[in-house]
Amino acid sequence: MKERRKALSAIGKLWPWVMVAVVAGLWTYGRFSGELAFGLRAGESLQYFLVEMALVLPPMFLLVGLFEVWVPRELVERHAGRRAGVAAIPWMLLLATVQAGPLYGAFPVAVSLWRKGCAPRNVFIYLGAFSAMKIPMLTFEVGFLGWSFSIARTLITLPVFIVIGLVMERLLPAAFQLPAASDSDAMGDGVRLS
């Protein structure tokens, strides 16, 4: 049993690097043989993702660190907590729509808000707005699909993810706890930065 668990955890630690190596290998092969367009395409998108990660993730995580240390729990609870009313929604939209980057960049922010007392519904409204209403992305959407499409889609999406937020809060038990692994103090354990 113990050995099996050990093997599983080794696989868990290794597979990401194997995947990256596979893509890098396919790309290199395609690059030099000129035959494997598949490998070239995979390598190019991975490259795009890596650049995007390098540009967006460090500032996002540093801001989350500052937020956790400086912003008092009462402040978040008052403006976006379970007892805060609909006035919390504009705050969430403002926070989400001015940001850029992929949705996974918003996860640490969302978890941090949640831990500071933000109501679950508002956390999911934030995630919804981040995924579908970011202003830099909307300008791009207008360019390709036109104003009427973009405006209609945004206006229809807004109530949909507000409802998703409300339903999520209903479905989760009141005593729901976020996984301990998502705590900024527990994450990356075994890594010493100090």
Add this chain to the structure above:
Amino acid sequence: MEQMGFNSTVIVLWIITGVALLVSFIADRRKTRASLIKGLKMLWGVLPLLLGVLALVSLVLAAVTPEMLQQVLSGSGPLPFFAALGIGSITLMPGFIAYPLAGVLQKLGASTPVLAAFITSLMMVGVLTLPVEARFFGWRVSLLRNGLALVGAFLVAVGMAWVLP
């Protein structure tokens, strides 16, 4: 165009972060140090998983060619609509590929609801990124959120069909 919008937002993000760190450092060195450690530890903790998932997404994106999508999504009837929801949910596509592609699909005659279903599920539902999401929120919350977002994408598409026939 997206590159421009994206770049300027990234620059603003870095400037805000730099100013915030500087102000924090002036106000309290020890607290700033603690915040840096928190932030970097969190980033470090999720980085390998994220890399693996993104490599997997790259392989899937390379396997699904724009020609294939055009074939599946530009027909008529309910099939392209559900195909758009399904394909949009599996892959997480960056806006710089998704929007130009949606523009091409539109010119080739993909209907508004199909485009809306594709774009919305692309942005709100990500099966391949589930492990990363679960790392932060747990599997239960992540599965619930993605399931509801899929229903949401369906509703948005239906709404679009109603507003922009």
